Amino acid sequence: MLEVERAHRIDTDELLATLPDAPATLSGAGSDLDDDAYAAVVVLGIFLGCQLLSSRLGLTVSRGEQPQQRTQRTTDALGSRATVGFYNSFSVRAGGGPAEALHRAGAKLCRRPGTDEVIAPRGPDVAGVQFRPESVLSRSGAELSWA
Helix, strand or coil, X not given: CCCCCCHHHCCHHHHHHCXXXXXEEECCCCCCCCHHHHCCCCEEEECHHHHHHHHHCCCEEEECCCCCCCEEEEEEECCEEEEEEECXXXXXXXXXXXXXXXXXXXXXXXXXXXXXXXXXXXXXXXXXXXXXCCCCCCCCHHHCCCC
């Protein structure tokens, strides 16, 4: 049976406790990425999935200063420069405490330059991207390394 829930109604502790020991993707609508592209990570959060993952990691998810609908930017994403498309109204923010704890645990947070907005969190067995790598606006989406 398939159950559909609005993202704000999901109990992340319950969801993550039931994830299998296999790659799992947490995405927004319309993601058609090839599963083999990110087989090295246990959990990959794309778009809305990145927000869910980031919340579970202790980061703040809140309405952004302005919607980023159909916004293309060249930015640092998972350790390399990439031209990618954003479609989000909500943003992930890294405050001092959670960001420092994640850094000590071996996680990396790719941030929008000059802000505390997280574009891509990555750590042992997890990765997330706030943008849509499969979008026509993401010219570099197919070349990203998820491991």
